[in-house]
Amino acid sequence: MKVFSLVCLLAVVPVAVSAAQTKPKAAGTQAKSSKGARTVELTGGDTMKYDVTSIQAKPGERLHVVLKSNGTAPKIVMAHNFVLLKPGTSALEFNNAAMTARDTDFIPPAMKDKIIANTGLAGPGETVDVTFTAPTKPGAYEYLCSFPGHYQVGMKGELVVK
Ligand SMILES: [Cu+2]
Incomplete structure (x- = not known):
């Protein structure tokens, strides 16, 4: 039996x-x-920096940005995201507004229209991603991690469209 x-x-x-x-x-x-999109991999860790601080893209190119956190600190004190801002948006201003936006994963609702693309938050060992179309207008577009304090220590970069 x-x-x-x-x-x-x-x-x-x-x-x-x-x-x-x-x-x-x-x-x-x-x-x-994300099919047909080019994958761009980034990591962020406890040092609060992206390993990739410049991404090149063709105008209107489909991009699949994958961000992995290789940190070890708990997510509540150390998480990372990728927020690509529209031109003319102050990253500092966005960062400051994000500080009080924990409820929305540090994406300030009032500045949602200033974003081209963003991921969610990645805690230690987690991966987040977003697929979007790069702007058609050549130029440099800023991206940052909007977790409090990270932009100030340099967790930022630029998407260069040309
Ligand atoms: Cu971060």
Whole structure:
């Protein structure tokens, strides 16, 4: 009897596994929207810096920015995002407004219209991403991490469209 139930269990396990595997399909759908986009990988860690501070793009190019946090400090005190600002937007002003916007993952609701693209927050070991179309107008577009304090110590960079 015991052997029988063990066999049953073994027969059930693969079903459970395949059911669990349907979950990444949602991520697959997301990957579909980044299809045709060029992936740009960035990391950020406990030093509060991006490893990539300049991204080159062609006007109107589809980009898939992937940000991984390789830090170890708890997410509540150390998380990172990628926020690409529209031209003419002060990164400092955005940063200052973000400080009090913990409820919205440091994306100040009043300045949402100043953003070209942004990811969510990545805690230690986490990866966040966003797919967007680079501006068609050549120029340098600033990006920053809007977690409090990070912009001030230099967690920023620029997307250069040319
Ligand atoms: Cu950061």
